[in-house]
Amino acid sequence: MDAQDCILTRRSVRTFTNQPVSHALLEQVISLAAYAPSWKNTQISRYIAIEDPAVQQAIIDRFCLSGSNNPNIIASAPLLIAQTFVKGRCGFERDGSYTTDRGEGWQYYDCGIAAQTFCLAAHDLGLGTVIMGVFDRKGLESYLQLPEEQELMALIAVGYPDPQLTLSAPKRKEVNELLSWC
Numbered sequence: 001m002d003a004q005d006c007i008l009t010r011r012s013v014r015t016f017t018n019q020p021v022s023h024a025l026l027e028q029v030i031s032l033a034a035y036a037p038s039w040k041n042t043q044i045s046r047y048i049a050i051e052d053p054a055v056q057q058a059i060i061d062r063f064c065l066s067g068s069n070n071p072n073i074i075a076s077a078p079l080l081i082a083q084t085f086v087k088g089r090c091g092f093e094r095d096g097s098y099t100t101d102r103g104e105g106w107q108y109y110d111c112g113i114a115a116q117t118f119c120l121a122a123h124d125l126g127l128g129t130v131i132m133g134v135f136d137r138k139g140l141e142s143y144l145q146l147p148e149e150q151e152l153m154a155l156i157a158v159g160y161p162d163p164q165l166t167l168s169a170p171k172r173k174e175v176n177e178l179l180s181w182c
């Protein structure tokens with residue numbers, strides 16, 4: 001798959017087969033995601049692989065917020081990734097001050113780039129993914145017993161896409177709305 005195909009055909013996948021994702025394949029995805037650009041190459045993104053159905057069920061029961069379809073997505077996925085990041089490096093000076101007026105925001109920026117690189121790599125390797133942001137972050141951080149120096153960023157469901165799905169891309173904005181020149 002070339003880069004354009006990978007970008008254009010990646011979709012958020014919300015229904016999966018029950019085929020497990022091998023540890024070797026996930027490691028390959030992570031090794032590719034590691035090539036995402038990052039602030040001064042700080043590489044703050046981390047990934048916790050959750051494949052225990054009991055832990056996934058606890059996340060569904062206790063940390064999904066009402067009104068989203070995320071419980072069904074997590075129930076369908078054989079693998080759930082908790083993307084975390086190491087705090088206080090990306091966007092910070094050595095003395096702990098912010099480098100720019102973006103403050104803590106560069107951390108989230110770098111996580112986004114890493115997550116998209118993860119999702120594109122997974123897609124290239126035949127896996128489907130969906131990034132999920134709707135959950136009780138603080139509650140889940142505590143349940144996962146994150147180290148003090150890390151923060152939970154997003155959940156990413158991972159698995160083999162249900163072959164009965166035909167996913168078309170949600171409509172994208174036109175270039176002339178996205179691009180301006182000066």
Ligand SMILES: Cc1cc2nc3c(=O)[nH]c(=O)nc-3n(C[C@H](O)[C@H](O)[C@H](O)COP(=O)(O)O)c2cc1C
Nearest residue numbers: 010011012014068069070130131132133134169170
């Ligand atoms: C930061 C972020 C948070 C998201 N949160 C959710 C979510 O909680 N649940 C969900 O089903 N999809 C979620 N999505 C997926 C978007 O809905 C999806 O990317 C968008 O509709 C475009 O579809 P596509 O990914 O197939 O191109 C999220 C995506 C991003 C980037």
